[in-house]
Amino acid sequence: MVVRPRRALLAATLLSALVATTACGGGNTDSASPGNTTLIVKTFSQFGYQELYQQYEASHPGITIKEENIGKLGDYLPKLQQWMTTGSGAGDVVALEEAILVQFMAKPDQFVNLLDHGAGELKPNFLEWKWKQAMTADGSKLIGLGTDVGAQGMCYRTDLFAKAGLPTDREQVGKLWPSWEDYLATGKRFAAAGTGARFYDSSDNVYLNILMQQGDHTYYDTANNLVIDRNPAVKTAWDKTITMIKAGLSANIEPFSPQWNAGFKNGTFSTIPCPSWMLATIEKQAGPENVGKWDVARVPGSGAVRGGSFLAVPKQSTHQKEAAELVKFLTSTKGQTAAFKAKNNFPSSPQAIDDPAVQGFTNAYFNNAPVGKIFGDSVKALRPVYLGPNNNPIGDRVGNALLAVEQGKLQPDEAWNKAVDDAKRLVK
Numbered sequence: 226m227v228v229r230p231r232r233a234l235l236a237a238t239l240l241s242a243l244v245a246t247t248a249c250g251g252g253n254t255d256s257a258s259p260g261n262t263t264l265i266v267k268t269f270s271q272f273g274y275q276e277l278y279q280q281y282e283a284s285h286p287g288i289t290i291k292e293e294n295i296g297k298l299g300d301y302l303p304k305l306q307q308w309m310t311t312g313s314g315a316g317d318v319v320a321l322e323e324a325i326l327v328q329f330m331a332k333p334d335q336f337v338n339l340l341d342h343g344a345g346e347l348k349p350n351f352l353e354w355k356w357k358q359a360m361t362a363d364g365s366k367l368i369g370l371g372t373d374v375g376a377q378g379m380c381y382r383t384d385l386f387a388k389a390g391l392p393t394d395r396e397q398v399g400k401l402w403p404s405w406e407d408y409l410a411t412g413k414r415f416a417a418a419g420t421g422a423r424f425y426d427s428s429d430n431v432y433l434n435i436l437m438q439q440g441d442h443t444y445y446d447t448a449n450n451l452v453i454d455r456n457p458a459v460k461t462a463w464d465k466t467i468t469m470i471k472a473g474l475s476a477n478i479e480p481f482s483p484q485w486n487a488g489f490k491n492g493t494f495s496t497i498p499c500p501s502w503m504l505a506t507i508e509k510q511a512g513p514e515n516v517g518k519w520d521v522a523r524v525p526g527s528g529a530v531r532g533g534s535f536l537a538v539p540k541q542s543t544h545q546k547e548a549a550e551l552v553k554f555l556t557s558t559k560g561q562t563a564a565f566k567a568k569n570n571f572p573s574s575p576q577a578i579d580d581p582a583v584q585g586f587t588n589a590y591f592n593n594a595p596v597g598k599i600f601g602d603s604v605k606a607l608r609p610v611y612l613g614p615n616n617n618p619i620g621d622r623v624g625n626a627l628l629a630v631e632q633g634k635l636q637p638d639e640a641w642n643k644a645v646d647d648a649k650r651l652v653k
Contacts, residue, residue, distance in 0.1 A: 262544055263289045264551055265316030267308075269301035270294075271505045272320065272372065272534075273567030277560055281551060288547065297481050298322055302617060308539070309335050315539040317548035321369055322534045326358060327449075328614040329368070329537075333361050336368040337538040342549035344370060350558060354609050355573040359535050368537050370556040373570035374607065375500035375532030376600035377434060377524040380507060382422075383592065384518050385495040389418035395594060399523035405435055405465055408525040412474040415495060423476035426494040428466050428631055429624035430480055434498040436462035437529040437610050444620070444648065445613025451652050453619065454645045463623075467637045470630055477631040480624070486510045498524060500531045501571035501600045508590045521594040530607050533573065571600045578604060615652055622647040 266274075278290040293316065295301040302325055308315035309329070321329055329335070344367055348356055351371050359369035379402070383393040391414065392398055402408040412424035425431055436443055439458030446452050453459055469475065476494040478485045488494055489510040499507065499521065507519055536556055538548040554560055561572035562580055569588065572578050578601055586597035626644035629635040635643065 261287050261289060262547055263291055264544060264548055266292045266318040267316045268292060268294050268320045269298050271568045273564035273570055274555060277555055277563055281554055312541050315541055317542040317544055318552055319537050319539055320534050321537055324612050324617040327612055333366045333368050335540055337540055337545050337549060338366045339549055340367045350574050352573050369535030370552055371573040372534045372536060372556055374573045374604060375530050376571045376604045377528055377531055378499050378521045378599050379496060379524045380499040380519055380521050381496045382518055383520050385420055385422050385492060388420045389415045395520050395522045402525040405525045409469055413472055416473055422492055423494045424474040424496060426476050426488060426497045427478050427480045428470050428475045428627045430498050432462050432466040432627060435465055437531045438526045442611040444616055447611050449613050453648045475631050479628055501569050502532055504569035516590050517592050520592040521596055521599055528607055530609050618651060619648045
């Protein structure tokens with residue numbers, strides 16, 4: 226946090242200090258347009274806020290919003306850590322994904338307490354567990370307001386399923402895999418058909434979806450003790466994923482790599498576990514030439530949360546009041562509904578979830594799939610899985626270990642031991 230001294234100074238000295246403050250702070254006042262305030266919003270992936278920004282600027286003369294986006298969460302996190310540590314560069318609003326939230330909750334004083342800006346009255350507008358995730362244990366500080374929840378589905382290529390002799394209707398497809406064991410059996414049928422494509426994209430994605438269905442915590446217990454090698458849920462998810470690798474079902478592609486992006490367009494794989502936010506990625510990477518070839522069915526096993534974010538205001542922002550108001554607008558029922566329609570980020574607001582605009586929403590790109598209903602059917606019953614302070618980097622190491630198995634660089638036992646050792650070294 227940057228502490229800016231206030232002293233009685235001569236006018237020229239004060240002007241110099243204000244210029245320096247603007248240079249190192251998050252937002253700024255445009256000197257060419259007196260009274261115009263620019264709010265800088267730092268995000269990753271796709272939040273679907275462009276039209277909302279325009280609406281907000283139109284109704285708030287003098288406010289200009291600039292979004293600075295970093296595509297991958299893995300690239301965004303170290304930059305955010307640097308900005309928060311140095312007290313400079315974070316802008317006025319930052320996105321906090323659920324996998325990285327806990328580590329920033331440990332330093333709540335780095336963020337504006339949104340309760341001081343009237344956020345307390347908004348509590349009924351969020352799922353209860355989503356609200357509590359960004360609240361300090363003593364209930365005195367709220368560092369973020371929820372955006373979306375990562376409700377899960379399974380996306381699949383209808384043309385490749387037809388080529389393999391499998392049903393293509395989403396209801397019938399969902400019945401193929403009530404469990405992950407059934408998903409494995411379906412994958413074997415697909416592989417035997419010789420379509421030239423693999424059954425799924427990456428074992429990391431399959432593993433994550435299985436893991437998030439296994440219990441109430443993953444690599445850490447709720448006291449923040451590392452339990453990667455003692456939590457049976459982690460090993461269960463690992464073993465089920467290894468079984469699928471051995472069956473030859475994976476395309477062996479690193480998620481979010483150029484090869485993974487190209488795989489959507491080229492039909493390299495036929496299924497991918499897809500939290501609601503993944504639909505925007507698929508549409509972007511598969512391109513207009515594949516419209517209608519992708520569809521959405523239920524996910525194997527029980528539902529679980531995978532992903533979902535919050536918006537927070539760093540204390541280093543020079544426009545804290547304005548930034549807090551923007552956060553309240555973007556995470557409002559209206560804002561969440563608009564973001565869902567723009568990028569399929571499923572709302573964390575009960576009112577938005579029940580909104581006919583969400584419940585009845587179909588996605589033309591995905592063969593007019595009723596994504597509002599598919600993702601909304603069970604989302605209210607979902608409960609979050611506790612993710613500890615280094616959850617994201619540990620998950621990256623487990624994913625790398627699985628990729629090493631897929632690519633024949635390590636045997637499963639060697640890879641598991643490496644993932645555990647890497648996790649322990651990380652938290653020392």
